[in-house]
Amino acid sequence: MNTWELTETFIFTVNLKSVHREIAKQLSRKKLTTVKAKEFYYNVLALCTVKDYLESLGYETDWNNSDFNNPVMSTFADVADLEVKNYGKLECRAVYGDGDIHVPEDAWSSRIGYIFVHIDESLQEANLLGFVSSVEETEGVVAFNQLRSLEYLPEYLSQKEQSEITVKQTLGESIKEKVVILRHWFKETKENIGREWQNAEELLMRQPQNLSYMTRNSSEAINKAKLIDLKMNLASQAVMLLMTVTPQAEQKLKIRARLCPVSGEKYLPLGLKLEVLSQLEETLKEVKSEFRDYFIQLPEFTSESGDKFKLRISLGDANITEEFIV
Numbered sequence: 301m302n303t304w305e306l307t308e309t310f311i312f313t314v315n316l317k318s319v320h321r322e323i324a325k326q327l328s329r330k331k332l333t334t335v336k337a338k339e340f341y342y343n344v345l346a347l348c349t350v351k352d353y354l355e356s357l358g359y360e361t362d363w364n365n366s367d368f369n370n371p372v373m374s375t376f377a378d379v380a381d382l383e384v385k386n387y388g389k390l391e392c393r394a395v396y397g398d399g400d401i402h403v404p405e406d407a408w409s410s411r412i413g414y415i416f417v418h419i420d421e422s423l424q425e426a427n428l429l430g431f432v433s434s435v436e437e438t439e440g441v442v443a444f445n446q447l448r449s450l451e452y453l454p455e456y457l458s459q460k461e462q463s464e465i466t467v468k469q470t471l472g473e474s475i476k477e478k479v480v481i482l483r484h485w486f487k488e489t490k491e492n493i494g495r496e497w498q499n500a501e502e503l504l505m506r507q508p509q510n511l512s513y514m515t516r517n518s519s520e521a522i523n524k525a526k527l528i529d530l531k532m533n534l535a536s537q538a539v540m541l542l543m544t545v546t547p548q549a550e551q552k553l554k555i556r557a558r559l560c561p562v563s564g565e566k567y568l569p570l571g572l573k574l575e576v577l578s579q580l581e582e583t584l585k586e587v588k589s590e591f592r593d594y595f596i597q598l599p600e601f602t603s604e605s606g607d608k609f610k611l612r613i614s615l616g617d618a619n620i621t622e623e624f625i626v
Contacts, residue, residue, distance in 0.1 A: 311427050311428060311429060311430075311450070312353050312427070312428040312450055313425060313426070313427050313428075314349045314352050314353060314425070314426045314427075314428070315424065315425055316345060316348070316349070316419075316420075316423060316424055316425060316426055320344075320345055320348040320349075321345070321423060323344060323348065324340075324341045324342075324344035324345050324348070325341065327340065327341075327344050327368070327369075328340045328341040328344065336378070339378070339394075340378075340380070342394035342396075342419050343368075343380035343392065343393060343394050344368070344380065345394065345417075345419050345423070345426060346380065346392045346393060346394040346415075346416075346417035346419065346426065347366075347368065347380050347381075347382050347392040349392070349417050349426040349428060350382055350390065350392040350415050350417065350428065351363070351382055353428055353450075354382075354384060354390075357454060359384055359385070359387075359457070360384070360385040360386075361382055361383060361384055361385065362383040362384075362385055363382070363383075365383040366381050366382055366383045366389065367379045367381045367389070367578070368380050368381055370607060377406040377407075377578070377582075377584045378404040378406045378407065379391070379404075379406050379407050380392050380393060380394075380407070381407065381411065384412075384457070387412060387457050387460050388411070388412035388460060389410060389411050389412060390411065390412060390413050390414070390415055390431075391403065391407045391411045391413070391414045391415070392414075392415050392417060393407075393414065393415075393416055393417070394416075394417055394418075394419050395416050395417060395418045395419075395429060398444075400441050400442065400443050400444075401416055401441070401442040401443075401444070402440055402441060402442075403435045403440040403441075403442065404440060405439075405440060406582070406584070407435075407440075408435055408436040408440060409436060409580070409582065410580050410582070411434075412433075412457075412460045413431050413432065413433050413434075413453075413456065413457075413460070414431060414432050414433075414434075414435055414442070415428060415430075415431045415453075416428075416429045416430060416431070416442070416447065417429065428450055429444075429447055430447030430448055430449055430450060431447065431448055431450065431453055431456070432446055432447060432448060433448075433456070478623070479608075479623045479624065479625050480497070480622065480623065480624045480625070481624075481625050482543075482545050482553055482555070482624055482625065482626050483553070483605070483626060485497075485522045485524060485545060486522060486547070496526050496527075497524040497525070497526050497543075498524065498525055498526070499523070499524070499525075500523035500524055500525040500542050500543075500544075520546055520547055521544055521545065521546040522544070522545045522546075523542065523543070523544050524542075524543050524545075525540050525541065525542045525543070525560075526540070526541045526543075526622075527539075527540060527562065528540065528541050528559075528613050528620055529620075530613065530614070530615050530618040530619070530620060531618055537569055537572075537615055537618070538562045539559050539560065539561065539562060539568060539569070539572060539613065540559065540560045540561065540562050541557070541558075541559060541611070541613065541622065542557070542558040542559070542560055542595075543555070543556070543557055543558075544556040544558075548602060550604075551604065551605040552602050552603065552604050552605070552626075553602065553603055553626050554600060554601075554602050555600065555601055555602070555603060555626075556597060556598070556600045557574065557576070557597065557598045557611055558574075558595050558596065558597035558598075559572060559574050559589070559595060559596050559597075559613065560594070560595045561594070561595075566594075567592050567593060567594060568589040568593045568594070568595065568596065569589065569615055570589060570590065570591055571588060571589060571615060571616070572588065572589040572596065572613070572614075572615045573586055573587070573588045573589075573612075573613070573614045573615070574586065574587050574588075574596055574597075574598060574611065574612075574613055575611065575612045575614070576598055576601075576609055576610070576611055577609070577610040577611070577612055577621070578609075578610075579608055579610070581610070583612075585598055585599065586598075603626040604626060605626055606625070606626060607625070607626045608623065608624065608625050608626075609623075609624055610622065610623045610624070611624070
């Protein structure tokens with residue numbers, strides 16, 4: 301007998317459909333490693349289970365507005381959230397074995413609750429075990445005896461109805477006036493590119509080590525660079541942000557972000573950091589320069605039209621954030 305069966309008070313069982321398994325298969329392909337893909341596959345099945353359960357109770361869900369379905373978020377972050385309209389995001393996690401449940405740090409915040417689902421080995425059936433309101437105070441560790449029964453979920457959600465308003469306000473405050481629309485880069489006009497973004501190849505050829513080879517991509521790719529001036533307490537440090545954008549099928553863009561030294565400098569400063577952020581300023585992935593690095597880069601990712609993401613460049617106590625929309 302499983303530990304979760306001993307704690308059962310109100311467990312809801314859902315028959316997994318072939319469409320659930322196909323959705324999980326398609327979405328898990330975006331993960332960078334086989335291990336991550338397998339974990340995400342089960343979490344998507346858990347998410348489908350929670351979606352069916354909530355809709356059977358009359359709640360509306362928004363699959364498309366969930367972080368797990370955002371290509372930038374799903375590539376770098378371990379999240380499996382489901383947007384419940386007028387309430388907020390519920391994290392849906394698959395449960396393995398009988399030990400404590402571990403929720404990754406990527407999902408510790410911006411959630412109104414966490415629902416845990418046991419997926420049958422045959423992938424034919426899923427059991428919703430229970431929920432908790434928060435995991436941050438326990439650093440993501442949840443014991444089975446901490447799970448609240450699902451019979452209390454509707455009452456709990458009614459108390460969280462205003463959470464979505466708060467989240468939207470936070471998002472609105474975080475968005476800066478100056479947003480770079482990457483799709484406009486394929487329309488070569490001064491209005492669309494702006495003076496700050498220049499032809500990357502010309503700038504890189506001026507480097508002592510000639511980094512122009514970094515722009516040798518697909519003939520359809522656009523390479524643009526911007527000078528970033530990090531103003532610190534007693535000095536300033538300039539670096540170059542290089543963006544390579546390549547069109548893909550279905551109006552998607554493949555994106556690569558790199559930092560390079562400015563003209564006259566051979567190496568990047570030690571400890572320079574480049575991060576890709578969510579709209580709530582949460583770090584999804586980061587890279588940091590080491591001794592004598594010519595450049596640093598984030599893993600390449602693909603985004604769909606309308607997706608938003610941020611890049612933060614920091615050194616010591618100085619940092620600059622650039623916001624982009626596909």
